[in-house]
Amino acid sequence: MARLMFLLAGVLLAGCTSLGPAPPVPSPTPAPNTVTAIKLPDGSFPRSPFVAPDGSVWCSETSGEALGRIDQNGAVTHVRIPGNNNSPAGIVHGPDGLIWFAGFQMIGRVSATGTVTGWRSADVGLPNAIAAGQDNAVWYTNEKLPPAISRITASGAIQHRTLQTTDPLIKLPGLTAGPDQALWFTVTSNARGATHAVGRMPVDGSSYRLFPLPAESGPGTIVAGSDDALWFTTGRGIGRMSTTGDFTEHPVPGDARPLDIATGPDGSLWFTTDQSRIGRITTSGRITMHDTTGAKSLTGGLAVSPDGTLWITDGPGNTVWRYSPMR
Known part of the structure; x- marks a missing residue:
């Protein structure tokens, strides 16, 4: 009998929900942004982070003449580049399964045992941005005169696709493998009336096309x-x-100037700015900004892990920031 009365009371209460709105259910408190600083040696000035397929994070130590590697436990090791004035920059995973990087008048790679080999000659030119192509080769923008989009194979064979320009101030700061089996690159210059453009070159190097952008x-x-x-x-x-x-x-809110950009695993894109803030933009164009704490500068570069973790190099702070932002 007591059980029957209990069930009847439950039915009556259920029927009385129309008498007024249910009390609000409190939202769970969002987890705070997680920021972890991974310190590198003083004077290393890290830049150009890259997430390798094994989950390790690499960065170029510009002033330290080395590449830094952070394993999944946060332990840091350093791969010294032979010689001086190497100025290592961009890093990619090459078609041979090794880490490749661009430097001053050199293209290098790191073996599975940590040995650095590479090519350093007048034929290499002046590499800037670097990318792995869909043709089992590594490509790089070459700021020699005249500038070129260059291709190097695992055996070291180099080919240059020269760009037609007489601008001595031309820069080629960006390069990526596109969704259409072609290489895409950016063109800019400080010269008055210079061309600003996005370029496309098929992997056979037979031609290229520039898509002009607004002046400056x-x-x-x-x-x-x-x-x-x-x-x-x-x-x-x-x-x-x-x-x-x-x-x-x-446009980015607050007059911030974007510096580096990377695609996230959720399809959105993340970027750093000159205001030490991180931005996220969806493919529909919605931008949200995220403050960071403790970073001196975020001008060094940005990479995103498959789990959504951002890796940001802070050159003046000799630090790599591991950042897990709220969406």
């Missing part, structure tokens, strides 16, 4: 987005270009 747009790093378009930083915001050359630009 200053394109920088470039990546392939999850929407089969190319995304890149400009002096004023984040640019998007379709593979047919349609261009749109999204």
Whole structure:
């Protein structure tokens, strides 16, 4: 009988919910942003982070003449580059399964045992940005005169696809493998009336095409987005270009200047700015900004792990920041 009365009371209470709204259910308190500083030796000035397939994070130690490697437990090791004035920069995973990097008048790679080999000659030129192509080769932008988009194989064979320009101040700061089996790159210059553009070159190197951008747009790093378009930083915001050359630009709030950009595992893109803030932009163009604490400068570069963790190099602080932001 007591059980029957209990069930009847439950039915009556259920029927009385129309008498007024249910009390609000409190939302769970969001977890705070997680920021971890991984210190490198003084004077290393890290830049160009890269997440390797094994989950380790590499960065170039520009002043330290080395590459740093952070394993999944946060332990740091250093791979010394032979010689001096190497100025290591961009890092990629090559078609031979090794780590490749660009430096001053050199292209190098690191063996599985940590030995650095490479190519350092006049034929290498002046590498800047570097990317792995879909043709089992490594490509890099070459700021020699005249500038070129260059290709190097695992055996060291180098070919240059020269760009037609007489601008001595031309820069080629960005390069990526596109969604259309081609290499995409950015072109900028400080010369008056210079061309600012996004370029496309098929992997056979037979031709190239430049898609002009607004004057003084200053394109920088470039990546392939999850929407089969190319995304890149400009002096004023984040640019998007379709593979047919349609261009749109999204201004960044607060007059922040974007510096580096990377694609996240959720399809959005993340970027650093000159205000030591991190930005996230969806492929629909919605931007949110995230403050960071403790970083001196975020000008060194940005990489994103498959789990959504951001790795940001802080050159002046000799630090790599591991950042797990709230969305």
